[in-house]
Amino acid sequence: MHYIAVCILSLLTCCLTFPLPQEAGNVNEQQWEKAQEYLKKFYSYKPEERINNLQNKIKQMQKFFGLTPTGILNANTMEIIQKPRCGVPDVEEFSLIPGKPKWPSKVVTYRIVSYTQDLPKSTVDYLVDEALTMWSKASSLVFKKVRKGHADIMIGFARGAHGDFNPFDGPGGILAHAFAPGKDLGGDAHFDNDEQWSDGSKIGINFLFAATHELGHSLGLGHSSDPEAVMYPTYTHKNRKDFGLSKDDIKGIQNLYKKR
Ligand SMILES: [Zn+2]
Ligand SMILES: [Zn+2]
Incomplete structure (x- = not known):
């Protein structure tokens, strides 16, 4: 029994x-x-x-x-x-982003709506400007900063759920995400404020690297499988002097917008 x-x-x-x-x-x-x-x-x-x-x-x-x-x-x-990375999928859902969205005008406006406690505001302003300059040098695009109202690209830091059904996940994991060109949320770039953001002088996620990547999405670029590309989905720390658009990124942006 x-x-x-x-x-x-x-x-x-x-x-x-x-x-x-x-x-x-x-x-x-x-x-x-x-x-x-x-x-x-x-x-x-x-x-x-x-x-x-x-x-x-x-x-x-x-x-x-x-x-x-x-x-x-x-x-x-x-x-x-297990590597920290961007929150944008490597395979776009056709139902979410049909066609090849891009900005219709070569003048694109942007606004920084919120900041991180990790860096002085002026540093964030400067690094966003530096990231956009890389993209504009490689294309016909011109970026215009606005201080109020709606801009094509609204940039900000947020933690957890922040109103776009793509909640952030605390430290590590997803670092940031951005939306392809379009109305409302389209073009907007969000950075996870639970990360430790850095200007490269201290330990943390280099904000310039992340911003250049996310703003690439804001302009209509998807992820690249080229590990040298800024548009590669995982975060890799590099020396500042080795950081810049790769041939692959330049080919991508010039495919959407003409050369300067
Ligand atoms: Zn990405
Ligand atoms: Zn978001």
Whole structure:
């Protein structure tokens, strides 16, 4: 009698522990959860569409980052998944951004609506100006700063939920996001105020690097799979003197807007 009871119990325990699918490779449960969240956010993975979809999404992500597309999570893939990055998906949803949105006029207005406690306001102003100058030098665009009312590109810092259904996630993870050109939220760039922002002189996320990347989205560029590109989705710390638009970024912006 006693023996039977033990048997049933162990059977139950066995049924309650879900084995991870083959696509999980050797990762642990926590990493598996993180990977699924990542694929949902950045590769429009929908778990209800089941198995094949999952393998394809892992392959798609691996291809984007220049890894061997095995469709199975491995150490290289997990390493990228754990890096801090931009919140904009690597694969745009057609339903959200149809066509190639761009600003119709070569004069684009911007306004800085809120700041971070980590940097003096004048530093943020200066770095935004520096980021926009990079993009305008490579294209026909001219940026005009406004101090009140609506601007094409509204720039600000916020934490957690901030009114656009894309809540920030606290320190690390998603650092910032921006919207492609368009009305209302279109063109706006938001920076997660739970990050430690830096001008490069202290430890923290370099605001110039993040701003140049996000403003690229504000102008209509998507993510690049070229690790040298400013439009690469994960954050990499570089020396200031090595930072600038890559050939790939310049090709992108000149595809949307003519040369100067
Ligand atoms: Zn991005
Ligand atoms: Zn936002």
